[in-house]
Amino acid sequence: ETGVTQTPRHLVMGMTNKKSLKCEQHLGHNAMYWYKQSAKKPLELMFVYSLEERVENNSVPSRFSPECPNSSHLFLHLHTLQPEDSALYLCASSQVVVAADPTGELFFGEGSRLTVL
Amino acid sequence: GQNIDQPTEMTATEGAIVQINCTYQTSGFNGLFWYQQHAGEAPTFLSYNVLDGLEEKGRFSSFLSRSKGYSYLLLKELQMKDSASYLCAVRDSNYQLIWGAGTKLIIKP
Numbered sequence: 291e292t293g294v295t296q297t298p299r300h301l302v303m304g305m306t307n308k309k310s311l312k313c314e315q316h317l318g319h320n321a322m323y324w325y326k327q328s329a330k331k332p333l334e335l336m337f338v339y340s341l342e343e344r345v346e347n348n349s350v351p352s353r354f355s356p357e358c359p360n361s362s363h364l365f366l367h368l369h370t371l372q373p374e375d376s377a378l379y380l381c382a383s384s385q386v387v388v389a390a391d392p393t394g395e396l397f398f399g400e401g402s403r404l405t406v407l
Numbered sequence: 408g409q410n411i412d413q414p415t416e417m418t419a420t421e422g423a424i425v426q427i428n429c430t431y432q433t434s435g436f437n438g439l440f441w442y443q444q445h446a447g448e449a450p451t452f453l454s455y456n457v458l459d460g461l462e463e464k465g466r467f468s469s470f471l472s473r474s475k476g477y478s479y480l481l482l483k484e485l486q487m488k489d490s491a492s493y494l495c496a497v498r499d500s501n502y503q504l505i506w507g508a509g510t511k512l513i514i515k516p
Contacts, residue, residue, distance in 0.1 A: 292449050330415065332506035333494070380449070387502055392457065395440065396504075398449040 293317040296381050296399035304407050305371060311402045313364040313381030321386050322364040323396065324356060327378040339364065340386055371406045378403050409433045411507035413495050418513045419485055427480045427493050427510045435500020441469055441480045442494040444509070450494055453480070482512075490514045 294315045303309050315322065324336040338346035339358040353375075355367040364381055378401040387394035412430045419425040431439070438457040442450040456462055456471035456478060468481040482489055495507040 292451065294449070330508055332411065332508045333496075333504075335504070387498075392438065393455050395452040395455060396442075396450075398451070400447070400449045 292397050292399065294381060294383055294397050294399035296379075296402050298402055299400065300403045300405075302405045302407065303368070303371065305373070307371075308367070308369040310368065311366040311379055311381075311404075313366075313399055315362055315364075315381075315383040315397070317383055317397055319383035319385055319397070320361055321384050322358060322361075323382040323384075324364065324366050325380040325382060325398075327380055327401065333380070337366075368404075371404075373406050376404055376406045409499060409505045411495055411497060411505055413493075413507040413510045415508070416511045416513065418515060419482075421485055421487060421514055421516050423485050424481065424483050425485060425512065427482075427495075427512065429478045429480070429495035429507060431476050431478075431495070431497045431505070431507075433476075433497050433499045433505050436473055437498040437500065437502060439469075439471055439478050440494075440496045440498070440504070441478075442496065443491050444494060445491045453493075485514050487514050487516070 297312045321340045323338050326334040336350045337356040342358050353370050357365040380401045381399040382396040384394050384396050441453040443453050444450040454469035456469050461470045466483045471478045492509040492511045494509045496504045
């Protein structure tokens with residue numbers, strides 16, 4: 291138990307479906323992240339929210355739409371996905387890095403395994 | 408460009424010692440992380456190095472040489488439960504994390 295919970299754990303969807311991934315953190319952190327993990331590739335940062343404001347969008351296609359209603363919850367809305375979007379989607383949280391606490395390690399959820407048919 | 412290199416896969420024997428290397432080329436440096444990820448599970452934090460030298464934490468140690476752009480994770484007294492992927496990540500000058508593709512470690516009896 292890492293303190294970060296993701297649902298659903300597994301999702302199969304067609305290219306015309308609309309679905310959402312949910313992430314909740316119970317650690318009191320002030321930053322949340324969405325990562326994409328594909329086999330044998332480095333983690334790809336998709337979105338970062340710091341203090342509930344989106345601060346990073348690494349050129350992610352618009353078919354992925356994040357939402358952060360408060361500091362504990364993060365969603366990833368999915369629509370008209372492509373088969374190449376099939377991957378493990380990881381949510382993470384951390385404290386924003388400051389001089390007094392420079393580590394700022396990430397706490398990850400177990401991921402949502404997405405398959406696009 | 409920025410990149411992190413680490414071996415794709417390593418095999419070691421239970422009870423032995425294994426060293427997983429990580430080399431990096433990044434725009435600036437603000438710390439290096441090692442994470443462990445068991446199959447189907449969340450990555451979990453193992454270690455953080457920002458100064459040169461060795462950080463020891465039980466059976467695991469992590470070493471950093473900033474001048475060489477090099478780190479290693481040393482695992483002693485290997486146990487079967489150490490079979491996992493080990494991810495190296497560097498925080499660059501913009502405080503962005505640059506990730507390696509991970510090293511899958513297989514432990515044999």
